[in-house]
Amino acid sequence: MLDLDPGTAMVVLFFVLLALRVPVAFALGLSSLYAMWQIGFGLDLVGDLLSSGIAKFSLLAIPFFILAGALMGTVGIAERMIRFFRVLVGDLPGGMGVVGTVVCLFWGAVSGSGPASVAAIGPLIIRGMEEDGYPKPFAAALVCTGAALSIVIPPSIGLVIYGVIAETSIAQLFIAAIIPGLVMGLLMIATLPFAGKARHAAATAASGGGLAALAPKPYAGFSYPARLGRAFVDAFWGLLTPVVILGGIYAGVFTPTEAAIVATVYALFVGLVIYRSLTVKTLYLALVEASASSAVVMLVVTFASLFGWVVTVDDLVGKYSGALLAMSDNQWVILAVIMVVVLIAGMFMDAITIMFIALPIFLPVVRELGWDPVWFGVALMVNLAIGLFTPPVGINLFVAANITRLSLEKIALGALPFLLTSLVGLAIIAAFPEISHVLLQFMQ
Numbered sequence: 001m002l003d004l005d006p007g008t009a010m011v012v013l014f015f016v017l018l019a020l021r022v023p024v025a026f027a028l029g030l031s032s033l034y035a036m037w038q039i040g041f042g043l044d045l046v047g048d049l050l051s052s053g054i055a056k057f058s059l060l061a062i063p064f065f066i067l068a069g070a071l072m073g074t075v076g077i078a079e080r081m082i083r084f085f086r087v088l089v090g091d092l093p094g095g096m097g098v099v100g101t102v103v104c105l106f107w108g109a110v111s112g113s114g115p116a117s118v119a120a121i122g123p124l125i126i127r128g129m130e131e132d133g134y135p136k137p138f139a140a141a142l143v144c145t146g147a148a149l150s151i152v153i154p155p156s157i158g159l160v161i162y163g164v165i166a167e168t169s170i171a172q173l174f175i176a177a178i179i180p181g182l183v184m185g186l187l188m189i190a191t192l193p194f195a196g197k198a199r200h201a202a203a204t205a206a207s208g209g210g211l212a213a214l215a216p217k218p219y220a221g222f223s224y225p226a227r228l229g230r231a232f233v234d235a236f237w238g239l240l241t242p243v244v245i246l247g248g249i250y251a252g253v254f255t256p257t258e259a260a261i262v263a264t265v266y267a268l269f270v271g272l273v274i275y276r277s278l279t280v281k282t283l284y285l286a287l288v289e290a291s292a293s294s295a296v297v298m299l300v301v302t303f304a305s306l307f308g309w310v311v312t313v314d315d316l317v318g319k320y321s322g323a324l325l326a327m328s329d330n331q332w333v334i335l336a337v338i339m340v341v342v343l344i345a346g347m348f349m350d351a352i353t354i355m356f357i358a359l360p361i362f363l364p365v366v367r368e369l370g371w372d373p374v375w376f377g378v379a380l381m382v383n384l385a386i387g388l389f390t391p392p393v394g395i396n397l398f399v400a401a402n403i404t405r406l407s408l409e410k411i412a413l414g415a416l417p418f419l420l421t422s423l424v425g426l427a428i429i430a431a432f433p434e435i436s437h438v439l440l441q442f443m444q
Helices: 005-017 024-039 045-054 056-076 075-087 094-108 116-130 138-149 157-166 170-197 201-209 209-214 224-239 239-252 256-274 282-311 316-325 331-346 352-368 375-387 395-404 408-414 416-431 432-444
Strands: none
Touching: 005 024, 005 256, 005 282, 024 045, 024 116, 024 282, 024 352, 045 282, 056 075, 056 116, 056 157, 056 256, 056 282, 056 416, 075 116, 075 224, 094 116, 094 138, 094 170, 116 138, 116 157, 116 395, 138 157, 138 170, 138 256, 138 375, 138 395, 138 408, 157 331, 170 239, 170 256, 170 375, 170 416, 170 432, 209 375, 224 256, 239 256, 256 316, 282 316, 282 352, 282 395, 316 331, 316 352, 331 352, 331 416, 375 416, 375 432, 395 408, 408 416, 416 432
8 A cells, every 4th residue: 555654554544444434343453454464464363452452341331331321211210300400490491401401411420422312312302492492403413412421421431441541540530520521511501592592482481391391290280399399209210320320439339340230230220110111122122222332332442452453563653642742842732733633533433433543642642741641531532522513423413313303414503502612611621630630639
């Protein structure tokens, strides 16, 4: 392939295969095999490299968190949480936008996956926002943006993978990501009055609007405190979920990987014993959904191990990280270059692929400049979250388009205001590492 070294040829071939619409996992595998053949290593190494790449205990958190999120979506936890926050906001004009943002943040602490969050809570939030006067494309865009924060808000699948690649404490990453995730959520809420003003708020408030749809007959006729109390009781087990998962991790009761299993058992308990809404059919559907989603992620992780091995053997890390360090003596310039590169890559590739390709190059730079890998991981995750709702390959946009029957272009246009505020949030979190360190310092 031209006169390129095997590692660089591998990277070029990978992007060519992507352009030809070869699935990401197979593009990684085929380009890696080509480079191994060019280097002269026997393909008998492939089996060992694949198995060693995926045989990591921490990676078990991925399928179990996905399963927990799927179960919680099927047993009615999502709907009860939306009802509670809708009652809490009351008849505030345009309040369903605030509800949608808050629920997205809460669901991020359940699912850990952006596309899964869009599928689980998107239909209810979009319907409620429409009844509250929001344009449908804007409502879909809000869900896409809020659900993208699922890879920032712990327990995040993205942070699990970053922790494995960077050999950094996943528990510390989870703690450090909480406040940055909340900052991004607050910026989303601050965007609502300017970009998605409810056009029919007075009419919907008079008729019940989104509240009628999401806080049904059992709450009708009661005073606000009574409605709020009843809604809280209904949603209690859902609201308790982040406390169980994250509280157990931070208290040292179980590891992040064990927390994923605890979350799955907790979802089964709530569905079978508390709500009694989990049937054999719904359990089967949740298992199928979780298996399909997990298979896609784990297949990418598996073939990415081959890609990473070639990157190391051909010393692409030394070549590219050295070039990056030589660009400038100013750390802020280097950080800005890294963030722009990731931002552009996020428009064309999924977050997991970007991490496996880019982190072997970026992490030596992080270490050389003395940056905190925990802060860098959180800032990187915020950046990758933006990629989930930016075209042409923003996966959240595709899921939202599927559930709303809107065109991808309409939803992408609706997401523009959130894109701008997300970029502001990324700049704040990247420029002020203290935001990521607050809880870590408090808990020491």
